[in-house]
Amino acid sequence: MRLxxxxxxxxxxxxxxxxxxxxxxxPPEPQSQYALGTICTINLFEKGTHxxxxxxxxxxxxxxxxxxxxxxxxxxxxxxRNAGIAPVKVxxxxxxxxxxxxxxxxxxxxxxxPTVGPLVKLWGIGTDDARVPEKEEILxxxxxxxxxxxxxxxxxxxxxxxxxxxxxxLGAIAKGYVVDEVVKLLAYEGVxxxxxxxxxxxxxxxERPSGNDTHWRIGIQDPRDARGSYIGVLRVKNxxxxxxxSYERFFEEGGKRYHHIFSAESGYPAETGLLSVTIAxxxxxxxxxxxxxxxxxGWEKGRELIEGISGAEGIFVFDGLSVRLTGNLEDYFSLTAxxxxxxxxxx
Numbered sequence: 001m002r003l004x005x006x007x008x009x010x011x012x013x014x015x016x017x018x019x020x021x022x023x024x025x026x027p028p029e030p031q032s033q034y035a036l037g038t039i040c041t042i043n044l045f046e047k048g049t050h051x052x053x054x055x056x057x058x059x060x061x062x063x064x065x066x067x068x069x070x071x072x073x074x075x076x077x078x079x080x081r082n083a084g085i086a087p088v089k090v091x092x093x094x095x096x097x098x099x100x101x102x103x104x105x106x107x108x109x110x111x112x113x114p115t116v117g118p119l120v121k122l123w124g125i126g127t128d129d130a131r132v133p134e135k136e137e138i139l140x141x142x143x144x145x146x147x148x149x150x151x152x153x154x155x156x157x158x159x160x161x162x163x164x165x166x167x168x169x170l171g172a173i174a175k176g177y178v179v180d181e182v183v184k185l186l187a188y189e190g191v192x193x194x195x196x197x198x199x200x201x202x203x204x205x206x207e208r209p210s211g212n213d214t215h216w217r218i219g220i221q222d223p224r225d226a227r228g229s230y231i232g233v234l235r236v237k238n239x240x241x242x243x244x245x246s247y248e249r250f251f252e253e254g255g256k257r258y259h260h261i262f263s264a265e266s267g268y269p270a271e272t273g274l275l276s277v278t279i280a281x282x283x284x285x286x287x288x289x290x291x292x293x294x295x296x297x298g299w300e301k302g303r304e305l306i307e308g309i310s311g312a313e314g315i316f317v318f319d320g321l322s323v324r325l326t327g328n329l330e331d332y333f334s335l336t337a338x339x340x341x342x343x344x345x346x347x
Contacts, residue, residue, distance in 0.1 A: 030195075035060050036175055037070065038199025042182070045193035045209055052189060056182050060198070063181060066093050067174040069117060069167070076168055080117065084164030089157055097170055097177045097285070098152060098159060104173070104289040105147040108305055112293035113264040117167030118144045125260040126249040132258060138267035145264050172244075175201045176288025179240060183284075200248075203240045203284055215332070222337060223247040223275035223317055231317065231337040234329075240284035244291035245276030245317070261295050272298035275317045280329070282311035290314070299324065 030043035031053045042056050066075045075090040082088050101114040118141045124130045133141075144166045151160040161168070179201050186194055186205065193206040195216070204216035215237055219230030223245045234241060246259035246269070263270040277295045281287035286309055294302030299316055306314045306326050314326045315333060322343045325333060335342045 031057070033057050033060075036064055036068075036178065036198060040198045041195075042197075043195040044186070044191060045195075045206075047189060047191050052186075052191075056185060059181055059185055060178055063093060063174075063178045066091050067097060067170055067177070069169050069171065076170065079159045079161060080167040083161035083166040087151065087153060087156070087158035087160035090159050092157070093177070093181075094159070095152070095154070095157060097174055098150070098168070100177075100285055101170060101173050101289065102147055102150060102152070104293055107308065108293040108297060108301075110147065110264050111296040111301075112172065112289060113145055113147045114168050114170055114173070115145050115147050115150065115161070115166055116262060116264060117169035118165060119262050119264075119267060120169050120171075120260075121167070123258070123260075123262070125251060125258065130251040130258075132253055142264075142267045145267075172292040173285060173289045175199065176240065176242060176284035176286070179203050179284035179288075201240070201242050201284055201288055204236045205238060207237055220278050220315060220333075221245070221247075221276070231323065231340050232315075232333055232335040234278070234280060234315070235332045235334075236280055239280050239282065240287040241278065241280050242284065242287040242291045243276050243278040244295045245274075247275065261292060263296060270296040272296065272302075273318055273320070274298065275319050277302065277317070278315040279306065280313050280315075280332075281309065286312055 030041050032039055032041040040060060042053060044052065068074045069076050069080065071077060075094045079088045079090065098114065104112045105114065122133050122137060122141050144163060149162040149166060151162055175198055179196055179198050182196050183203050183205060193209055196203045196205065202218060204218065207214035208216050215235035218234045218236060218241050220232050220234055221243060222229040222231045244261060246257065249260040250257050259269045261270050272295065274295055277291050279287040279290045281290065290306055290309060290312055293305055294314055297305060303314065303326050306312050313329045315329065316324045321340050323335060323340050324343050
C-alpha cells in the first residue's frame with residue numbers, strides 16, 4: 001500500500017496530501033489566515049462551511065486580543081503596563097492560561113517562567129534589534145524574572161505584577177491554549193476529523209479518513225535542515241504535537257548561535273545539548289509549555305517533567321544527532337533520516 005506523505009511539522013503549514021480511495025469525496029479546501037504572528041491553517045475534513053471556518057478564525061483573533069504581549073490594549077498588555085502599580089481585571093481566558101503557566105513554572109522549578117518578558121525584550125531575538133546584551137544588563141533584568149511575584153486573585157479576577165518593569169510573556173503557552181479552544185469549538189459543532197495548525201502548534205483531530213492505518217502522520221522537522229525536511233514520522237490520533245528548538249528563532253554573532261529559549265537562571269539561551277524537543281500530548285496547552293520547559297531543562301529533568309503529565313510523551317533531538325524517546329513513543333515514531341540515530345532512554 002502506498003502511504004500518504006506526512007504533515008510537515010514546522011512554523012508554517014506546508015502543502016500535503018492524503019491518498020483517497022475512489023469512493024471518498026474530495027475534502028474541503030483548508031483555510032489559512034495570518035494571526036498570532038504566524039500563518040494559521042485549519043483543515044476541516046467534514047462540515048467545512050464558510051461559516052464554521054469564519055467562526056474558528058474569529059475565535060483565534062478574539063483570543064489574540066486577550067493574550068498577546070505584542071499588541072496594545074490586550075488584557076496581557078494592560079497587566080504589563082500596570083506592573084508595580086495596580087491589579088488589573090482580566091477576562092477568564094487569561095486567568096486560565098496564566099494559572100496553567102504558573103503550574104508549569106512550579107513543576108519545572110522556574111525553568112519555565114511566564115515573567116520572562118523583560119529578558120525576551122532585552123535580547124530582541126526574532127526582531128531587527130537582536131543583540132547580545134552586556135552581562136550587567138542581564139543581571140539587572142534577572143531581578144525581574146520571578147513567577148512567584150505574580151499575584152492572581154481568583155475571586156476578583158485580577159492579575160498584579162508586584163514589581164515595576166516586570167512583564168508577562170505567554171508565547172510559550174498561549175498558542176497551545178488557542179488551539180485547544182478551536183478544537184473545542186469544532187467538536188461542539190460535530191466535527192470529528194480536522195487538522196489545526198497554528199504556526200506549528202498542531203492538533204490532529206480524530207482519525208485519518210482513508211487507508212488501513214487511521215493515524216495521522218506528522219513529519220518532525222529536521223532542526224539542521226530547511227523547512228519541510230524531517231527526521232522521522234510520528235503517528236497520532238487526537239493529539240497535539242508541538243516542537244521547540246534552537247532553529248526556530250535565532251541570530252548569530254561572533255560565530256555563535258543565540259536562540260530564543262532562555263534559561264531563567266542565567267539569562268542566556270539555554271544550553272542543554274539539545275536541538276529540539278517535540279511533545280505529543282492530549283492538550284495543546286500542555287504540549288506547548290512542555291516543549292519549551294523540557295528544552296530548557298535538558299534530557300533528564302525534561303523527561304521527568306513529561307512523565308508527570310498524563311497523556312504526554314517527548315522526542316528529544318540532541319546536537320550529537322542522537323534521538324531519544326519517552327514512554328511508548330517507539331511504537332508510533334519512525335526515524336527516517338539516515339544521519340540521525342535512535343538511542344535507548346538510558347544511553
